[in-house]
Amino acid sequence: MMPAMGEEGERSELEQELNLFTPLLLTTDENFAPGHRACIGCGEALAVRHVCKALGTNVIVVNATGCIEIFSSLLPQTSWRMPWIHTLFENVGAVVSGVESAYKARIRKGKIPDRGVKFVGIAGDGGTTDIGLQALSGALERGHNILYCCFDNEAYMNTGIQRSSSTPYGAWTTTAPVGKRSIGQMTWKKNMPEIVVAHRIPYVATACPSYPLDLMEKVQKGLETEGPAYLHILSVCPTGWRCAPEETIELGRLAVETGVFPLYEVINGEYRMSVDFSVLRPVGDYLRRQGRFRHLTEKDVDRIQARVEEDYSKLREKTGAN
Amino acid sequence: MANADVISAYPITPQTHIVERLAEMIADGELDAEFICVESEHSAMSACVGASAAGARVFTCSAGQGLELMHEVLYIPSSMRLPVVAVAANRALSGPLSVWCDHSDAMALRDIGWIQIFAENNQQAFDLTVCAYRMAEDQDVLFPAMVHIDGFYLSHVIEDMELPDEADVADFIPDYEHPFVLDPERPVSMGCYAPPFIYLEAKMAQEVAFEATKPKILEVWKAFGETFGRSYEPVETYRMDGARTALLTMGSISESAMLAIDELRSEGKEVGLIRLRLWRPFPFAKFRQAVKNLDCLVVLDRAISYGMGGPVCGEVKAALYDKRKDLSIVSFIAGIGGRDITLDEFKYMINRGEEKAKMVALGEELEPEIIGVRE
Numbered sequence: 036m037m038p039a040m041g042e043e044g045e046r047s048e049l050e051q052e053l054n055l056f057t058p059l060l061l062t063t064d065e066n067f068a069p070g071h072r073a074c075i076g077c078g079e080a081l082a083v084r085h086v087c088k089a090l091g092t093n094v095i096v097v098n099a100t101g102c103i104e105i106f107s108s109l110l111p112q113t114s115w116r117m118p119w120i121h122t123l124f125e126n127v128g129a130v131v132s133g134v135e136s137a138y139k140a141r142i143r144k145g146k147i148p149d150r151g152v153k154f155v156g157i158a159g160d161g162g163t164t165d166i167g168l169q170a171l172s173g174a175l176e177r178g179h180n181i182l183y184c185c186f187d188n189e190a191y192m193n194t195g196i197q198r199s200s201s202t203p204y205g206a207w208t209t210t211a212p213v214g215k216r217s218i219g220q221m222t223w224k225k226n227m228p229e230i231v232v233a234h235r236i237p238y239v240a241t242a243c244p245s246y247p248l249d250l251m252e253k254v255q256k257g258l259e260t261e262g263p264a265y266l267h268i269l270s271v272c273p274t275g276w277r278c279a280p281e282e283t284i285e286l287g288r289l290a291v292e293t294g295v296f297p298l299y300e301v302i303n304g305e306y307r308m309s310v311d312f313s314v315l316r317p318v319g320d321y322l323r324r325q326g327r328f329r330h331l332t333e334k335d336v337d338r339i340q341a342r343v344e345e346d347y348s349k350l351r352e353k354t355g356a357n
Numbered sequence: 358m359a360n361a362d363v364i365s366a367y368p369i370t371p372q373t374h375i376v377e378r379l380a381e382m383i384a385d386g387e388l389d390a391e392f393i394c395v396e397s398e399h400s401a402m403s404a405c406v407g408a409s410a411a412g413a414r415v416f417t418c419s420a421g422q423g424l425e426l427m428h429e430v431l432y433i434p435s436s437m438r439l440p441v442v443a444v445a446a447n448r449a450l451s452g453p454l455s456v457w458c459d460h461s462d463a464m465a466l467r468d469i470g471w472i473q474i475f476a477e478n479n480q481q482a483f484d485l486t487v488c489a490y491r492m493a494e495d496q497d498v499l500f501p502a503m504v505h506i507d508g509f510y511l512s513h514v515i516e517d518m519e520l521p522d523e524a525d526v527a528d529f530i531p532d533y534e535h536p537f538v539l540d541p542e543r544p545v546s547m548g549c550y551a552p553p554f555i556y557l558e559a560k561m562a563q564e565v566a567f568e569a570t571k572p573k574i575l576e577v578w579k580a581f582g583e584t585f586g587r588s589y590e591p592v593e594t595y596r597m598d599g600a601r602t603a604l605l606t607m608g609s610i611s612e613s614a615m616l617a618i619d620e621l622r623s624e625g626k627e628v629g630l631i632r633l634r635l636w637r638p639f640p641f642a643k644f645r646q647a648v649k650n651l652d653c654l655v656v657l658d659r660a661i662s663y664g665m666g667g668p669v670c671g672e673v674k675a676a677l678y679d680k681r682k683d684l685s686i687v688s689f690i691a692g693i694g695g696r697d698i699t700l701d702e703f704k705y706m707i708n709r710g711e712e713k714a715k716m717v718a719l720g721e722e723l724e725p726e727i728i729g730v731r732e
Contacts (some may be wrong), residue, residue: 054593069392095539097407118539120410121548122403122433129400133407133415134539136391140362141413144389146532152541170403173396187470 052160057248062088068114072106076280078271078287079103079186082244083157086184086268089254092117095154097131099162100124100192103186124162128170131156132179140179144289153258154180160187160201164227173235175263182257182264185227188272196275200225203295204342205335207277207327219327223342231265232301238307239301245271245287249298249309256300269296277326289321294347299354306353317344358526359442359490365393365404369423370456371508372446376418378398398423402430402441409439410547412538413539414490417441420508421448421455424462428469434501434617435470436563437547440493440535441501444486445473446512447608447659457695458508460608460659463636464668470567472502472574473636475607480518482506483588485663487526491577494533498570509695510609521585527696529584571638591640592647593632596622600629602653602711607633610657610698617703628707633669641676648677653685655710658725659692666690666725685714688725 067087073080083103090096098104098121107114108121122130135154142149157176158167163185173213190208191197198211199221207219230263231239238260242250244346250268259262271278271287290296293316322328331339364383366376382388391408395401398419406595407417419427424445434441447463449455459627466473472492476482482504486492489502506512537545551559574591582588595611596618597603611632618630631647631654658667670688677684679684687710691698706728713723 046596077484092544093541095411097539105550108546108549110549110551110559113549115466117543118541118544119546120407120539121550122406122437123429124429126400126403128411129395129403130407132393132395132400133365133413134411135407135411136363136365137394137408137411137413137415140389140391140408144362146362147412150541154604169396170400176396177393253527 061251064088066090066092066116067107068116069241071114072109072162073102074274074280075353076273078244078269078283079159079188080262081283082108082186082250082268083107083248084269085250086157086254088118089251090117090153090155090258092257093151094155094298095120095134097121097127097134097154097156099127099158099167101159101162102188103157103159105193125166126170127156127158127162127167128172128174128183131181131183132174132177134232135179135181140249143215153182156181158183158185159193160185160189160227161191163187163277164225165199172234175231175265176234178236178263182254182260182266183256184266184268186268186270187227188270188275189224190272190275192272201227205322205328205331205339207330213330218330228265228267228301231267232304234263235264235304236265237261237303240265241267241269241296241298243269243287243291243296243298246291246298246310253300275327277322277329282324286321286324289316289324291320292316293321294343295321296352297347299350306350308351308354308356311351313355315344315347358523358531359416359487360388360527361416362388363391363393363405363408364417365395365401365415366417366419367395367398367423369398369420371446371448371458371512372418372420372423373417374445376448377514378461379416391535398427399430402427402443405441405443406430406433406437406439407471409441410437410539412540414494414533414536415441416443418444418446420446421450421462424466425450428465431466431469431471434557435567438499438566439501440490440499440533442486442489442493443501443503444482445503445505446508447505448508455694456508458510458659459693459695461661462504464525464660464662466503467668470500470563471524471637472498472570473505473638474502475513475634477517477611477632479511479608480516480587481589482511483520484581484585485517485589485669487530487635488577488581488589490530491580492574494530494568495573495577496536499535500570505608507609525584538552540541550618551647559567564687567638570634574635590643590645591635593634594647595632597629597631597647599627601627601651602655602707602714603631603634603648603651604703605631605654605656605669607636607669608659610659610692613698613700614657614703617634617700617707619699621704621707639672639676642675644676645680648681648684651684653687653711653714654686655689655706657692657706658688661690661693669689670725671698681727685717687713687717687723689727689728691728693727696729698729
């Protein structure tokens with residue numbers, strides 16, 4: 036388990052030393068090349084960079100339409116140093132199933148050698164929780180040997196900040212605008228990791244690039260898993276969240292520390308908190324930093340606080356912590 | 358027999374038993390392939406695209422609504438130059454719901470950029486699917502190919518056919534290597550994003566390459582004929598000697614139409630039949646050659662383009678516009694939603710077509726006539 040964030044004094048000396056030493060072990064290879072066209076401060080681009088470091092290059096990446104695909108593949112250039120394919124918005128689960136099956140069949144038939152190639156599907160929250168949900172569910176249910184990463188920036192940012200089912204309650208978006216009769220998003224964020232857990236696949240985890248070592252470790256675990264693995268990565272979007280681009284890392288941390296986006300793993304059905312807090316920071320610390328929540332009243336914030344606490348407590352119960 | 362590596366399909370009448378049988382063959386160890394039982398036709402074609410991009414030989418089949426659901430995905434293998442092979446068991450589209458045959462689904466797929474071929478009987482369905490692999494996988498082609506077989510009329514009819522030796526088929530369509538596959542040893546990016554400064558060039562390249570498949574398609578059919586003794590042509594004719602009037606058909610109704618032609622010939626009428634086998638790329642030159650001596654062409658459509666008429670007729674007129682102003686083209690629509698077309702109806706269309714041709718020649722504009730509607 037990662038050391039909990041908080042006062043430096045709470046960590047042992049050994050932990051502090053490890054925290055300084057471990058990054059030195061990371062590869063300096065950039066498998067996701069710089070020079071892409073993401074917005075300034077894009078948490079998603081950062082997350083993809085970390086994920087690609089952990090993936091290495093013996094992988095095939097299948098990408099849904101969305102921000103990542105757009106900012107990384109503008110013809111005639113590409114940021115991908117591993118084989119990469121994009122076809123459509125809603126079919127990553129199916130395409131990656133096809134790629135994996137092709138390798139399986141061709142290796143079995145002796146047409147190609149088995150070099151241990153891994154298969155990774157990546158999509159945004161729209162491509163995962165909305166339009167791509169069916170294809171993903173099919174791939175998980177069939178048990179393909181794949182890792183699926185959802186980069187969740189909590190709205191359709193590529194098309195201009197429209198709400199998705201992953202947009203949090205109370206957030207302003209262009210299709211859930213704030214008005215006399217609306218506080219923006221009127222529904223609660225779909226709990227996608229739990230939907231994936233219900234498929235009883237061997238590995239499910241949440242992650243955030245504000246915790247890069249944890250993120251990379253989870254990518255590696257997902258890759259090593261026999262069968263489907265799913266990673267849900269909170270990706271701060273300064274453009275859509277209406278926050279300063281230099282606050283990306285801090286907001287990711289605040290999302291975790293307030294319990295809004297807890298980091299945890301579900302390994303063969305066993306829940307484990309990656310970072311745990313006995314006392315959560317108030318959600319206001321997270322919400323007030325973002326323009327998309329600036330219209331919320333104290334009452335709205337209280338409602339969100341209650342929901343976050345309830346969800347966090349339920350999650351901890353599953354880990355056996357309560 | 359094509360020894361596919363990956364098969365991905367979703368159940369839909371009247372296609373289902375094709376993949377059921379393939380699943381049985383895999384279950385019995387007769388066929389070494391991965392069968393991906395997907396959750397939709399959209400995913401079936403998506404999985405085929407992924408598998409084909411990874412270098413596998415793939416197969417799927419679908420029909421009607423299924424083809425419509427996978428419609429979006431069908432444009433992908435043609436733009437990525439992936440030799441996916443599919444069979445379409447043609448079926449009417451909802452609503453009202455119908456599982457029966459017409460060509461509405463096929464006509465909705467005109468612009469997907471696939472090689473599209475129509476079969477008239479089960480022997481042809483087999484032969485043309487084998488040919489489809491050889492066409493699609495030709496290094497100078499590398500386009501997806503679809504064989505249209507009429508739902509029920511072909512998909513559910515049991516008839517005698519000659520199954521060639523498996524080894525001969527394997528020789529005819531040997532394992533192929535795509536020049537660009539998803540392989541970490543040689544990383545490539547596929548399906549990139551193209552802004553206006555480069556999209557047009559990509560599409561132009563696709564169109565030029567697709568046009569260039571025509572001679573390769575002919576080569577494959579010629580080679581098939583030499584190997585297996587059955588030859589195919591982009592446009593095939595029947596009893597066209599001396600004919601001034603011809604009926605144009607596609608798919609299984611062509612065989613019934615032949616009977617009608619025989620009867621009319623025995624009555625002394627000089628009529629023939631033109632069967633359009635290659636639908637895309639459209640065989641303009643071969644088609645114009647086939648209608649060279651005609652005064653009247655009767656086009657039978659198995660689909661309705663609402664507010665426009667018969668889609669095949671529209672295309673045929675376009676193919677002949679400026680070339681054959683003297684040829685009268687008459688449009689009939691029949692066989693919609695599995696309605697049988699009787700021998701008398703075929704004869705009626707040809708006879709009535711000739712009458713209408715005279716009116717067309719006088720400059721009258723005629724609506725397409727729908728045949729067999731109950732009063």
